[in-house]
Amino acid sequence: MPNAVSASFAVTGYPREVGAGWLEPRLTYLGHLDVSLHIEPIPQQVAAMRLRRQLARLESASRSDAQYGRLQDLGAEAAADDATDLADSLARGHGRLFKVGLYLTIHAPTEPELAAEVERIRALASSLLLDARPATFRALQGWTTGLPLGVDSLGATRTFDTTALAAAFPFTSPDLATEAGETSRVGRAGRDRGVRSDAGQVLRHYKGQEAVERRYQAFKGPLAVTSLYLKSNRRIAALITVICLALLIFCLIERQVRDALAARGAAKVDGLYAGRPAVPTGKLVLDALASIRLIPGTGQSPPTIPQPTDLQLDLLDLLDIDPRDLR
Structure with missing residues (x-):
């Protein structure tokens, strides 16, 4: 990439048991690390x-x-017990199975720095009993898998049940209470900016995540129409930039209409x-x-919108667009 290098890893091995927030040490890593968690539910019939x-x-x-007098395989016995418990949980409707892919993308300005970061990440993974394998010969797929597109190009998944998957989410987050009753961010972004928030602000930010996540659906929309073949990383970055700009305009239209409605003392459009x-x-x-049509203007007459509906006129007014003066 321009002025930087990256390396991607797929986590292929996990410990038999995990505690709550076991993924948190990855999310609070000091370096530039992208953690991507891809989740796909398995239908109940297929799981059973x-x-x-x-x-x-x-x-x-x-x-x-x-039958042949061989020593008992303790690993197989433990696996059989786990499978029996999972089958019982599925039969009672207490849980589900999911295909989960966990991927790590490390960024650094130079190759020597990247090599040092990779060693730190692999040591951290080993301390968590995770087996992180490099995406050898699949660097492009690893990079795109780490982007917020919801596309798992590597496909290195494992089966998780509901309990193990829920434990991966860092609800024991890196927010530590201070003596003044405030909350201090100790994550990388918080350290860089020195962010401090009270409990109310933390709750508002947490609840606001849903509004950001809603945009992922709109972000992926153009890519869901048809597959695209791009020859170089520069073209991939250019396409993502164009989609991000389109999403920005999309959000600004919504914001403009809502702000204009608020100035009227209303919240809905009839x-x-x-x-x-x-x-x-x-x-x-x-x-x-x-359905709006625009008749281009000529040297003597301006562009016009023929026969707009009342709803369209109201929306154009909210967007501060005068349909009689479109120059």
Whole structure:
């Protein structure tokens, strides 16, 4: 990449048991580390079928060892107990199975610095009993997997149950209470900026995550239309930049309409959704304006919008666009 290098790793081995927030040491790492967690639910019927097959294999191996007088395989016995517990949990509806891929992308300005960062990350992974394998010959796929696109290009997944997956989320986050009753961020971003927030601000930021995550769906929308083949990293970066700019305009349209509504003392636009009042979103606004036609102007006459609806006129007014003066 321009002025930087990176390396990607896929976590392929995990400890048998994990505690709450076991992924937190990765998220509070001092260097430039991107942690990507891809989660895909496994249908209940498929999960139950796989567990039955696994139990049958383990039971067959255990009986074969007993028949031929071989020593008992303690690992297989533990695996059989775990599979039995999982099958019981699925049958009772207490949990589900998920395909989970955990990937790490390390960034550094130079190759020697990257090599040092890689050694630190591998040591940290070993301390957590995680086996991190480099994405050898698949550096591009590793880099794109770490981007917020929801695309797992490496496909190095393991099966997790609900309890193990929930323990991965860092709800025991790096926010430490101070004597003054405030909260101090000790993560990398917090250390860089010296951020301090009270409990109310922390709660508002935490609740606001959902608004950011909603944008991922809009971000991935253009890529879901058709597959694209790009020859170089520069073109990949250019495409992502264009999509980010489009998403920025999308968000600014929504913000402008909502701010103009607030100035009127209102929160909804009449007739915006199926003829009913609705809180304006970027998608609803663009859908309502999609049928607008623009007649280009000539040297003597300005551009015009023929026969806009009342809803379209209201939205144009909220966007501070005068349909009579489009020059």
